[in-house]
Amino acid sequence: MKIGKQTWQFASEPRVISTGSAVGEKEGKGPLGIDFDLVITDPYVGQKTWEKAERKMMEMAQDKAIEKAGLSMNNMDIIIAGDLLCQNISANFAARTAGRPYLGVFSACATSMEAVALSALMVDAGQADYALAAVSSHNSTAERMFRFPTEYGAQKPPTAHSTVTGAGALVIGRAPNGIKITHATIGTVTDLGVQSPWEMGAAMAPAAAQTIDQHFRDTGRQPTDYDAIATGDLARVGHPIASELLLQKGWNLGDRFTDCGILIYDPDSQHEVFSGGSGAACCAVVTFSHLFNKLTTGIWKRILIVATGALLSSVSAQQNETVPCVAHAVVFEADQN
Amino acid sequence: MSVRMGEEQKQYQEFLKSRQPAKHWLKNSIRAFFAGGIICLIGQGIQETFVHFYHMSEQMAGNPTVAILIFLSALFTGIGVYDVFARYAGAGSAVPVTGFANAIASAALEHKSEGYITGIGTNMFKVAGPVIVYGVVAAFFVGLVRYVFTNF
Structure with a gap:
């Protein structure tokens, strides 16, 4: 529906x-x-x-x-x-x-x-x-x-x-128990003119902010309705930017706002981490294991996962095109039983 | 650029300026200076060895020196060390002949999975190719200028 x-x-x-x-x-x-x-x-x-x-x-x-x-x-x-x-x-x-x-x-x-x-x-x-x-x-x-x-x-x-x-x-x-999937917000493709394929965090942040904002408007919910809101791979550069963009839109996500690309590596003890993780698997492996564990153990009740994607190809980047981005969000809820 | 730079795009670019981490220009330049210098020092050492122990002229010693540096660079690329060094050294490892050898050897390694002809043969110069193309083009024009000045 x-x-x-x-x-x-x-x-x-x-x-x-x-x-x-x-x-x-x-x-x-x-x-x-x-x-x-x-x-x-x-x-x-x-x-x-x-x-x-x-x-x-x-x-x-x-x-x-x-x-x-x-x-x-x-x-x-x-x-x-x-x-x-x-x-x-x-x-x-x-x-x-x-x-x-x-x-x-x-x-x-x-x-x-x-x-x-x-x-x-x-x-x-x-x-x-x-x-x-x-x-x-x-x-x-x-x-x-x-x-x-x-x-x-x-x-x-x-x-x-x-x-x-x-x-x-x-x-x-369909099953009597397990984590529930209740909503999905499908993002629109956003391009705010970031051109460098080395700046994916900055390129994807507006798409994430837009999808999260739309999700709150569509569902009538507030950030406080969620125990955690995690973006896919904005990492250490893009995540604070998204946070700031959301604040401009009137949403203060606070500490519950996290990012799978930041969570997956430790930049202090691991080499070659740069701003953080990315890739299709980044959001998936962190969400399906670490974040779901918090739902199944009852620490969290409801989370919003916002996977972020930069829709560039190596050809489009070489032709100096800007990077269009999209973010899709899904709501997961803990089993009440 | 296919997206028209509208007001929103311009504002966002402005907004980003203070929010991007600074690139380490100075640190990278200093590292590149010393790393590149050390590679050249090694090269000089090899050349001196040829001059003193094999009694070559300095000019003659140039070719085997370059060959040894290329060999070492390709070897270190193959055993997965050169890229680690290059991440630290930056331009210092890219500018000397060893950087060129790394570009060719790494592309060849990468595309080995597509076969010797369509893989290695086609892709070997993928990264280093532009250097050859524009090196030759630049040499042509420099040669032309020299010819004009020395003959007319």
Whole structure:
């Protein structure tokens, strides 16, 4: 059901049946390391290429989620998945392995919440009993796609991000208990003229602020209705900017406003963190493990996850185009039982 | 630029100015100066070795010196050390011949997965190619100017 301008309300409140998260060594050594299901220290994940490694991670996260749910891949009525590579090859090839009906999606690093929102929508509408939402990213595949060869010596500015190596998956369905998915606010594509692909935080902050503002207007809620509001990967540069933009719009989010890209690494003890994490997997692995744990243990009751994506390509960046960005938000609620 | 820079865009760019972390120009320049200097010092050492122990002329010693530096840079790229050093050294590691060798070796490594012809062959000069192209173009014009001045 549509409420307000851009928000979907899921009347049947689809549940998160189970989660799966797989990450690389650097993420495993970060402050959230113990929360992830699988930490894979081999950057190649036993494969021959980086691309195959990312694909393998996505399959591992999907399998883990299904295994934790006590189901099998055949129970999945739909897989909705995406990644950052050209033509979504990680998600597409993983779907070949899965052999289930599949829709590929792309919103750059906002893909995680796009996949979750669409999966919840399908379960809510009765098109699927079980839907599997998944995303992945890999530092080395992203470096090659968007930046330089991995072994090329280049100095990055402090506004740069470190792409998260990992994959996250959710099984969403109807169930008597589990985390509830109640709303999704679909963002509009925003471009405030940031041109440098090294300044993604600043580019994405207005999109995040806009989606959060619209979410409050559509639902009639206040920041205080949430225990935490987390953006996907604005990181240390973009997150304070979004905070300030929201203040200008009249919303003081305070301490409950956090960011998955900030949470995943510790810049004091870890190398090459720059402003923080990014990538489709960043928002997914942090949300599906660390943030969901706070809901399941009853510390939090309701959270808003705002995945942020910079919709540039290496070609558009080279042609000096500015960076259009989008943010999709999903509301998760703790089970009251 | 496809988005028209409207009032909102201009305001945001202005708003961002004080909110972006400062780039470490001075620190990076000092590091680059010393790192680049050390690479050149090593190169000088190798050249002197050829001159003193192998009795080459200084000009003759140039070529084997460059070859050794290129070899070392490619080796350190292969074992994953050069990019770590370059992150610290910045322009200091990029400007000497070792930076050029790193650009070629890293691109070759990266694209090995697509095969020797379509992968390495096609992409080897992906990063370093512009240096060759504009190096040749610049040399042509400098040569032209020299020709004009010395002959007319």
